[in-house]
Amino acid sequence: MTDREKHGQDSADQSSRELTLGGSWAMGVGGMVGGGIFSTLGVVIAVAGEWAWASFVLGGLIALATGHCMAALTVSSDKAGGIYRFLRDEGFERTARLSAWVLILGYTLTVAVYAATFGSYLGNALGGPAWLPRAMAVAAIVVLAGVNLRGVGQAAGVEIAIVWGKLVILAGLAVLGLAHFSPARLAQDGNFGLFGVVVGAASVFMAYEGFELLAYDYDDMIDRKRQIVRVMPLAIGAALFIYVALALATPMLVSPSMIVSDGEVALAKAGQAALGTFGLLAVTVAAALSTGSAINATLFSTARLAREVAQENELPHVFARRNSKGSPYVGVLVIAALAIAMAVIGGLAALVTGASVVFLLVFGTVDLLAWRQDRAHPWIAGFGTFGAGLAILVLVAHLSGWIA
Incomplete structure (x- = not known):
């Protein structure tokens, strides 16, 4: 590449930086x-x-340490x-290459699952053919x-609108539940303690997967x-904050046993219990917005990871190509096409649960x-390292059936 071409590339890169703090925040939350x-x-x-909220806190603390x-x-x-x-900067080039392939495939799988969840919620609310x-x-x-x-600019603008829409609905649901807060409503039969909190944090960690996408958006x-x-x-x-609020609020609207048995439609049941049909539809809209924003953010960031690699x-150099809008269009199209195929095939939930180990x-x-490079606060990096390691061990044991 000539000096003139490099200068032109640098100028193009500089002019394409449009992601504001609000836009990047929306990408991370989305x-x-x-x-x-x-x-x-x-x-x-x-x-x-009743300690489910503590599992979200523990998982969130590990995520905060890793984000730092x-x-x-x-x-x-x-x-x-x-x-x-x-x-790659540490000299582990083969491991770096493998990590890129695994992450791109993992994110493509995640897009497919989000899309399947999007379709399931709307299909459940609207009825219609299978x-x-x-x-x-x-x-x-x-x-x-x-x-x-x-x-x-377009992707970030859509993400900001979607994220605020779903947060308003979820916050409203949390307020309705917390207005009737009673510690007795959290309890259910069984012995739950510190070990259950750790198992819960490990099992639910996929809920925090997504903040690392911001590292792929850095150049924008x-x-x-x-x-x-x-x-x-x-x-x-x-x-x-929103996870802990919902973990405390939802059992105030429907029983914990119903939340467990109803699975992914538990929040829709809670919305229906609070506000009838309007509540059911509101939470369904929040689910659609949530999965939609996650698809948008994951497509956006994964295509940029593919571009960097x-x-x-x-990766084949075609993934580095950009269209006139600065979008790495080949990556967007390939990831979208693979995700569509996966969403149509279905049956991906178990694979995504296992992907928690990868993340x-x-x-x-x-x-x-x-921690090794002394780039972050040592106590924060140490907590993140041991916290993630413990969560991996617990999750593997839980998925294998060694512990309940």
Whole structure:
């Protein structure tokens, strides 16, 4: 590449930085508060009982520690790429390449599951033929891929609107429940304690997966070094707050046993119990907004991860191409197409639960690298490393049936 071409590329990169603090915050929150809270609340209550809220707190603290470490490492390298970039800078090129492939495939799978959840909620509310939920899942991916192809500003603007819409509805549901708060309503039969809290935190950690997407958006941020340090705790803190509020509020509206048995529609049942048909529809809208924003944020960030990796010849260079709007369009289209195929095939829930191990391993590795390199506060990096490691062990034992 000639000096003139490099200068032109640098100018194009600079002019494409349109992601404001509000936009990046929405991308982070949208990536986390996606389909997770709608399907994990029953899971965590089943293993942690009245201490389900503490499981969300513990998981959130690990996520906050990892966000701190990820921001510190990203600022230090001053490049996008997340765990791929960190491993490559340490000289672990093969491991870095493998991590990129695993993450891209994992995020594509996540887009498919979010889309399937989107279709299921709307299909349940509207009724209709059996093929309708999958058709809606495909439509959601197609529409949001189109939004991403229109560039950073369009994708971020849509994300801000969707995130605030769903947070208003979820916050309203939390207020309705907390207005009738009674500690006795949290309790259910069984012995739950500290161990149940740890199992719950490990099982529910997929609800916090998504903040790391911000490390892939780094090159699109305005005042990026300052912004990524600020946005990580803001995004993770918002997700933690809404999860804890809902874990405390939902049992005030429907019984814990019903939350466990109803699974991913538990919040819809809670909305119906609070406000009748209007509540059911409101929560269904929140579920649609949540999964829609998660699809948008994950497509946006994963395509940028693929672009960064392709620029270093670890993926086909076609993934580095951008359209006139600055969007890495090949990555968007390929990820969307694969996600559509997965959403139509279905049966992915068990794989996504197992993917929690992968994401915890990634987060633990980030914390360990920051600790080794002395890039982050040592106590925070140490807590994140041991917290993620313990969660991996507990989750593997739980999934294998060694512990309940």
